[in-house]
Amino acid sequence: MKSFDxxxxxxxxxxxxxxxGYFEEFNAILTEQxxxxxxxxxxxxxxxxxxxxxxxxxxLLFAISVKxxxxxxxxxxxxxxxxxxxxxxSYHPSITxxxxxxxxxxxxxxxxxxxxxxxxxxxxNYLLTTxxxxxxxxx
Amino acid sequence: MENEKVFIETLLNxxxxxxxxxxxxxxxxxxxxxxxxxxxxxxxxxNDVLQNTFIKVFRNLPKFKGESKxxxxxxxxxxxxxxxxxxxxxxHHQSSSEEYLQKQTEKLQADVYxxxxxxxxxxxxAIAQLPEKQKLVFKMKYFEEIxxxxxxxxxxTSVGALKASYHHAxxxxxxxxxxx
Numbered sequence: 001m002k003s004f005d006x007x008x009x010x011x012x013x014x015x016x017x018x019x020x021g022y023f024e025e026f027n028a029i030l031t032e033q034x035x036x037x038x039x040x041x042x043x044x045x046x047x048x049x050x051x052x053x054x055x056x057x058x059x060l061l062f063a064i065s066v067k068x069x070x071x072x073x074x075x076x077x078x079x080x081x082x083x084x085x086x087x088x089x090s091y092h093p094s095i096t097x098x099x100x101x102x103x104x105x106x107x108x109x110x111x112x113x114x115x116x117x118x119x120x121x122x123x124x125n126y127l128l129t130t131x132x133x134x135x136x137x138x139x
Numbered sequence: 140m141e142n143e144k145v146f147i148e149t150l151l152n153x154x155x156x157x158x159x160x161x162x163x164x165x166x167x168x169x170x171x172x173x174x175x176x177x178x179x180x181x182x183x184x185x186n187d188v189l190q191n192t193f194i195k196v197f198r199n200l201p202k203f204k205g206e207s208k209x210x211x212x213x214x215x216x217x218x219x220x221x222x223x224x225x226x227x228x229x230x231h232h233q234s235s236s237e238e239y240l241q242k243q244t245e246k247l248q249a250d251v252y253x254x255x256x257x258x259x260x261x262x263x264x265a266i267a268q269l270p271e272k273q274k275l276v277f278k279m280k281y282f283e284e285i286x287x288x289x290x291x292x293x294x295x296t297s298v299g300a301l302k303a304s305y306h307h308a309x310x311x312x313x314x315x316x317x318x319x
Binding site for chain 2 (some may be wrong): 005006007011013015016017018019022029030031033034037
């Protein structure tokens with residue numbers, strides 16, 4: 001087995017060869033490819049038209065959505081509160097207690113009874129100050 | 140260094156870019172071809188990788204910040220392109236990178252663009268046995284004579300690690316060459 005000192009022996013070359021005129025040809029091909037890279041990209045009129053159509057469609061859709069949303073908001077939002085209803089009834093004497101009673105069903109009356117607990121003192125005071133009490137008692 | 144700064148400015152200026160890039164290609168095409176050919180072994184493959192390398196360099200010029208030497212940056216792109224090319228080939232042939240390069244090395248004797256004698260062919264066979272990193276370091280140091288400091292920038296590896304890789308590679312190659 002003989003020793004081999006790679007570092008101190010004459011340099012061994014890779015042995016690779018390049019075809020004749022390769023680099024000149026390479027330059028020409030590369031220049032052509034780079035010219036394509038540098039050339040500004042042409043955007044066809046049709047593809048631009050498509051973009052415009054899409055943009056218009058998107059705007060229309062947005063406008064319609066806004067309108068639909070606003071209508072829905074108007075119809076659904078304003079809820080009358082209790083005070084407003086009370087004020088309305090107080091200043092419209094044409095609406096009588098009987099009118100209101102006819103609009104209430106049994107469930108409403110029961111709910112009303114549950115929500116309004118009346119103190120016995122209040123009932124007593126009411127009976128003492130109401131003139132038509134006797135009429136009701138006789139009845 | 141000052142010259143390189145000026146040259147980079149001409150490369151980035153749209154008015155002077157084309158002429159400057161031609162100069163860059165002229166300056167780098169031969170050493171880069173040798174670098175790539177040493178990695179991929181076959182001329183046609185080296186040609187494809189070299190073209191891709193220059194196109195990538197051209198496209199990425201605006202991103203070059205001058206943090207490393209232009210030479211190191213270009214070599215890094217070339218090395219990555221060559222290694223990616225090999226990965227794609229090995230995937231296609233369903234083999235490891237070592238197996239693929241060993242097969243390519245055996246084909247060298249029939250390659251019209253390889254004019255190596257017996258010892259040159261044997262050296263190529265010895266290199267083909269090395270692990271990937273040692274192979275790369277050995278080729279760049281022994282054939283291309285790139286300084287360790289530049290190698291360190293190109294391969295993003297410390298000089299110490301590169302020296303160790305090269306030393307191990309040389310020992311393995313010497314062992315292989317003294318077999319007969």
